[in-house]
Amino acid sequence: MNFSNNNKRPTITKRTVSVSVAKSATTASPPPARLRDTNRFKLSTRPNVRAPSRPAPKTVAKRAIDPRGTKRRSQTPDRIQWSDEEDGASSSDVGGSDSDGWLRTGKRVKSSVSSASSLSGPRRRVVADKAFQQDAEALHFIHGADATSGEYAANYKNPWEEDDFVTVELQYPSKCPRERFELKWPKRSENKDYKPMEDITETISHIVDHYFPPALAQKYKDPDTGFQRRFEHAWVRNDIPAFVRTVKNFNAVLKPLVDDGTIQRSLAKRDCLNRSQDLDLVRRILEQTYGRTVSPKVETLRAYDNGTDNVYGELLPRFVSQIFKQTGLNHESVFVDLGSGVGNVVLQAALEIGCESWGIEQMSNPCELANQQAIEFPARARLWGVDVGQVQLLRGDFTSHPDILALLKRADVVLVNNQAFLPATNAQLMNMFLDLKPGSQIVSLKPFRPVKHEITTRNMGSPVNTLVQKEYEYFSGHVSWTDVGGTYYIARRDETELKRFEDSIKKNMAPQPASQPSSRSRDS
Structure with missing residues (x-):
């Protein structure tokens, strides 16, 4: 404010000053x-x-395996x-x-x-860093095979009418142990029991959608040659070896992405799981836990x-x-x-x-x-x-x-x-x-x-x-x-x-x- 020595009212001079504020670096705790x-x-x-x-498998036509x-x-x-x-x-x-x-x-x-x-x-x-450490402590979880054997075995049958059940292992987008699954189907038709084969195909679909690099995801989501199409063909043809080969082929594609750090780097770039496109992944993890x-x-x-x-x-x-x-x-x-x-x-x-x-x-x-x-x-x-x-x-x-x-x-x-x-x-x-x-x-x-x-x-x-x-x-x-x-x-x-x-x-x-x-x- 500028004051004069006479009896006039003081005047106020306004100035606009630009101040630049440096952004503080964010650090992850x-x-x-x-x-x-x-x-x-x-x-x-x-x-x-x-x-x-x-x-039931005998009456299933195309799209027998619900994705x-x-x-x-x-x-x-x-x-x-x-x-x-x-x-x-x-x-x-x-x-x-x-x-x-x-x-x-x-x-x-x-x-x-x-x-x-x-x-x-x-x-x-x-990203969970321990999931990508090879020497991390043992991880204990309920395998898909655990949910269809033991006290639950009587609720399941072989969908292909074979004498023995086939077991497969599935790679996840981490260095954690693979999960074991028995290729079984519930005997009851009320759709209440756990379905391991659907769990396999759905899990693979989500990993391709949310973890694969875009070009690779597009390749393996191809409606004619992608993983889901191969599973459908195997089911319709009662082809157990083809189903198992598809799982092994998926494992062979995913494991190098885990080993070379591609998956971990991709997760490290993400800062949230609450976008609309993330809800399916969130729901899949919760459903596996619930199931x-x-x-x-x-x-x-x-x-x-x-x-x-x-x-x-x-x-x-x-x-x-x-x-x-x-x-x-x-x-x-x-x-x-x-x-x-x-x-x-x-x-x-x-x-x-x-x-x-x-x-x-x-x-x-x-x-x-x-x-x-x-x-x-x-x-x-x-x-x-x-x-x-x-x-x-x-x-x-x-x-x-x-x-x-x-x-x-x-x-x-x-x-x-x-x-x-x-x-x-x-x-x-x-x-x-x-x-x-x-x-x-x-x-x-x-x-x-x-x-x-x-x-x-x-x-x-x-x-x-x-x-x-x-x-x-x-x-x-x-x-x-x-x-x-x-x-x-x-x-x-x-x-x-x-x-x-x-x-x-x-x-x-x-x-x-x-x-x-x-x-x-x-x-x-």
Whole structure:
């Protein structure tokens, strides 16, 4: 400002100065700690619903081998897009804490892997370096052959009516051991049992799509000479040697790409697994985990009591992925699933986003199956060369578990599938959400803040006034319990509206200054 010595009013001179800010280099922090406790895990979304059963081998014509493999119910409509201009998703750094709950992975290590929605900080590391180390510790996982032998052997037959079953080994996009498969087919026609031959063909299809260099992928996806066409020919002709040769030929193509570092370098360039084209890969890894652990015992999930909070239902992967995007979940976030079932959503968050992912469930059958998934998941992800976020599961009632309030204070996104919850349970949760930090978000199937709620002097003390909420629509194929669409809600912890209302009340109640008499009145 320039002041003159006379009595004139000071003038203000404005200058515009350009300042260049140097970009700081982003550095990748170490990958998250691997799950260490083998008793831990669970997911919260859906029993396995597979594609329609294929006809018996003798009546099969072309396309006898369904390229969808072990997929569950297909997803249908496109996602609802979240507007960043309307609701900026917030995330925050997370601190470390340990829980003495049901499943524990030890001291938390902050993930170095980021999703595409992360706008700052270190990028997510998608590649699992240990998957490409020849001298890494032994990897224990459930082979496809384990799921068709032993106690499950009676459920399978030889699809080509041979006396002996043929076993093949499949190479994955890593230096981990190959997986063994028996070329068997389920005896039952209800399409509930694991199908190893579909698993082989589907796995190869995904590796070609997501890992092969473009030119090589185009070659081996050729509709006349590609791998899938060769498998179909082998099936239609009952040609066992041709099927086995195709698997061996695939192994011979993939292994050099692993050995020379092509696969590892390709994964190292990726910073996310939450793009639309990545969902099929995410779903394949989750389905393999689910198919070897939950599917054989899926009937036990139907043992629940109607009229209580303990009713089982799952959100399906496309819907879950949509929620991750809408809430801006990234690899530095803390995700919590209240009522996580067998752990599907918890695992999907750890795989797709790479974040610290928690779940809590009290029903015993889902908890036991979640535990099995917890053991299989990290090894299965490493077979695919993919790093995952830390997963921790608690067993118990989320309204009274001793660790849950401390966890909610750290949470960035909380998922509550409260479709069947009793009103009293939802009221308890609303009170618990008062411990959430500002900006954290709650995703629910029923609203915690009534849709047409307005703040008044009578309800100023209600906890629902601490939430700002939006309603969205989901569609057929998004949840396990119905093919009909519905609504869901995303609420953000935000007291701005409440404080604004309180300020207006205080202003109206403040004493008004006495009016001054007019000059005419004084003169008279």
